C-alpha cells in the first residue's frame with residue numbers, strides 16, 4: 001500500500017469538513033486558533049513516518065495527554081490506580097459533574113476529566129510532576145527535545161478552570177486525591193497544554209501499536225497493559241461519542257479539545273490527525289472524518 005498517497009488523498013477528501021464545528025473557546029487561548037487547518041501523520045511499527053497537510057504545525061494536545069499519563073502510572077505504579085478510577089464509558093460530557101457524586105467520588109474512567117485528575121494526582125505523587133513526566137515521555141518517544149507545554153494555554157485554562165476545580169474539590173472531599181487540589185490542577189492543565197505536531201503525536205503513540213515497546217526498543221508497558229489501555233481508549237477515549245467513533249472508525253482513539261485525535265492500529269501503526277473544529281462531544285469533526293476514511297479505505301480496523 002502506498003501510504004503517502006493515501007494520506008494525500010485523505011487530506012483532499014476531508015476538505016469539506018475542515019472548518020466545520022467550533023473551536024474550544026472555553027479555554028480562551030484555544031479559541032484564537034484558525035479552524036481551517038488539517039494534518040495527518042502515521043508512524044508505523046517498523047519506524048516509518050508519513051505525513052500530509054498541516055502535520056508539522058504544533059497544537060495543544062489537551063486530553064490526548066491523558067493516555068500518556070495513564071501509561072506512566074501503570075508503568076511506574078502498577079494496577080493500584082484501578083481502585084480509584086473505574087473503566088466504564090460515562091455516556092456523559094468529558095467535564096460532567098453528575099456521575100461523580102452519585103458514584104461516591106470514583107470517576108467512571110481515566111479519560112474523562114475527573115478520572116484524568118485522579119491519574120495526574122497519582123503521577124504527581126509517584127514522579128514529583130505529572131506534567132514533566134508526560135513531557136519527558138513525549139520527548140523520548142519522538143526524539144524531539146523541544147516538546148514543551150505552552151504556558152499561555154496552561155495559564156489561560158487555569159484562570160478558567162472552575163469546572164475542573166469543582167471536580168477536584170469533590171474528589172478531595174471523597175478522599176480520592178493525595179495532593180492539594182491546587183497542585184493537582186496546575187499539573188493537570190500543564191500536561192494538557194503540551195504543544196505537539198501530528199508527526200510528534202504519531203511517533204509518541206507508536207508504543208501502543210507495538211505491544212508496549214518504546215522507540216529505543218525498551219519496554220514501557222507489558223503487552224497486557226498495552227492491550228488494556230487500547231481497550232479503554234476504544235470504549236472511553238472519545239467521551240459520549242465513543243460508540244459513534246467505534247462505529248465509524250473502529251479503532252482505539254483518544255481526542256483532545258485542541259482538535260487532535262490519536263488512534264492505534266494494534267501491531268501496525270499509530271495515526272494522528274488534527275483539525276481544530278469540534279463536534280458536540282468535543283471531538284474534531286474533520287479528524288473523525290479522516291480516520292473514518294482511513295479505516296474504510298485500508299480495512300485497518302480492530303473489527
Ligand SMILES: NC(=O)CC[C@H](N)C(=O)O
Nearest residue numbers: 062063094113192256257
Ligand atoms: N477534552 C479535553 O481535551 C479537555 C481537556 C481540558 N484541559 C479540560 O480539562 O477541560
